[in-house]
Amino acid sequence: MGKRSMPETSEPSGPHAPVLLDEVIAALSPLDGKRVVDGTFGAGGYSRALLQAGAIVIAIDRDPTVKPYADALLAEFQDRFIFVPGTFSALDTLAAEHGPIDGVVLDIGVSSMQLDEADRGFSFMRDGPLDMRMSGQGESAADLVNTLDVEPLANLLYAFGEERKSRRIAQFIVAARETGPIETTLQLARIIEKSIGRKPGDAHPATRSFQALRIAVNGEFDQLVNGLFAAERLLAKDGKLAVVTFHSLEDRIVKRFFDPDKGGPTQSRYMPEVESEPRRWVSVTKAIKAGEAELGRNPRARSATLRAGTRSPIPARPVALDGLGVPVIRGAE
Numbered sequence: 015m016g017k018r019s020m021p022e023t024s025e026p027s028g029p030h031a032p033v034l035l036d037e038v039i040a041a042l043s044p045l046d047g048k049r050v051v052d053g054t055f056g057a058g059g060y061s062r063a064l065l066q067a068g069a070i071v072i073a074i075d076r077d078p079t080v081k082p083y084a085d086a087l088l089a090e091f092q093d094r095f096i097f098v099p100g101t102f103s104a105l106d107t108l109a110a111e112h113g114p115i116d117g118v119v120l121d122i123g124v125s126s127m128q129l130d131e132a133d134r135g136f137s138f139m140r141d142g143p144l145d146m147r148m149s150g151q152g153e154s155a156a157d158l159v160n161t162l163d164v165e166p167l168a169n170l171l172y173a174f175g176e177e178r179k180s181r182r183i184a185q186f187i188v189a190a191r192e193t194g195p196i197e198t199t200l201q202l203a204r205i206i207e208k209s210i211g212r213k214p215g216d217a218h219p220a221t222r223s224f225q226a227l228r229i230a231v232n233g234e235f236d237q238l239v240n241g242l243f244a245a246e247r248l249l250a251k252d253g254k255l256a257v258v259t260f261h262s263l264e265d266r267i268v269k270r271f272f273d274p275d276k277g278g279p280t281q282s283r284y285m286p287e288v289e290s291e292p293r294r295w296v297s298v299t300k301a302i303k304a305g306e307a308e309l310g311r312n313p314r315a316r317s318a319t320l321r322a323g324t325r326s327p328i329p330a331r332p333v334a335l336d337g338l339g340v341p342v343i344r345g346a347e
């Protein structure tokens with residue numbers, strides 16, 4: 015995979031600094047009078063810039079703690095801003111009554127507020143309850159590490175975190191449970207460090223495992239795939255979709271979604287020619303990364319990748335995982 019998706023910085027907590035903002039706005043432009051769905055509202059950095067560019071914004075977030083940021087934009091922009099709590103996997107349904115929609119933006123992953131708030135349990139740098147639930151509902155990371163057996167836990171860490179030492183980590187976790195449940199982030203981080211050691215200069219040994227647990231707790235691949243297809247259904251010809259991801263497993267899904275030929279079988283001159291599907295997305299960009307200036311201001315932007323495309327008139331596809339390269343937990347197929 016690319017670099018880490020869970021940066022281990024000691025930056026001060028505070029509202030999220032929007033990543034690749036100018037590039038996202040450029041990808042969705044022109045914006046004056048257009049209706050745009052911001053599927054990952056966070057602290058509202060993208061929404062604010064979209065509103066300032068003259069758009070009407072329908073913002074979605076599954077985290078109820080973003081409400082004060084939404085209230086602030088509502089007070090400032092009034093009827094040009096609508097906030098809808100929910101998950102972006104259902105963005106077409108959530109935005110249906112506010113349509114027709116001209117653009118969708120998704121900024122996948124955790125916000126700085128979620129990462130920096132110890133009580134949310136996302137960070138192995140801050141001691142807090144082992145939670146990681148963006149919505150505050152459903153199974154927590156503690157539920158997973160305290161109930162899964164070695165085999166399914168190792169498979170999860172391997173599939174969602176690309177953790178090659180997943181089995182050893184899972185064995186240490188299950189053994190540690192014998193003396194009592196694992197309840198805090200630092201408790202888990204220490205168990206992982208004990209299991210696979212720590213080399214100076216390397217990323218924290220818990221990086222990949224925390225990423226895997228966070229993805230599992232929040233069903234992030236399922237959300238991403240369904241969100242992409244929901245945007246495809248929602249947007250008519252010329253509608254624009256911009257997606258920012260933070261690690262290579264997500265970026266691969268977005269890349270193949272925009273260009274299904276990237277995930278298909280390689281054409282061979284010995285095989286009958288495979289017909290390409292008609293394109294749902296045109297003017298698809300290459301991977302766009304943060305420039306030096308942004309990286310200087312915001313080191314968290316270093317693993318961000320933006321991809322964008324414009325909707326063709328071809329009707330939307332049914333949701334299908336084939337060819338998207340979605341990681342699957344072994345034994346759970």
Ligand SMILES: C[S@@+](CC[C@H](N)C(=O)[O-])C[C@H]1O[C@@H](n2cnc3c(N)ncnc32)[C@H](O)[C@@H]1O
Nearest residue numbers: 032054056057058059060075076077101102237
């Ligand atoms: C990286 S932050 C977005 C930051 C935002 N672009 C800004 O400028 O402030 C991601 C946000 O998306 C939310 N989120 C993540 N997955 C979601 C999902 N499946 N549905 C709705 N919101 C989601 C998180 O709760 C978080 O607030």
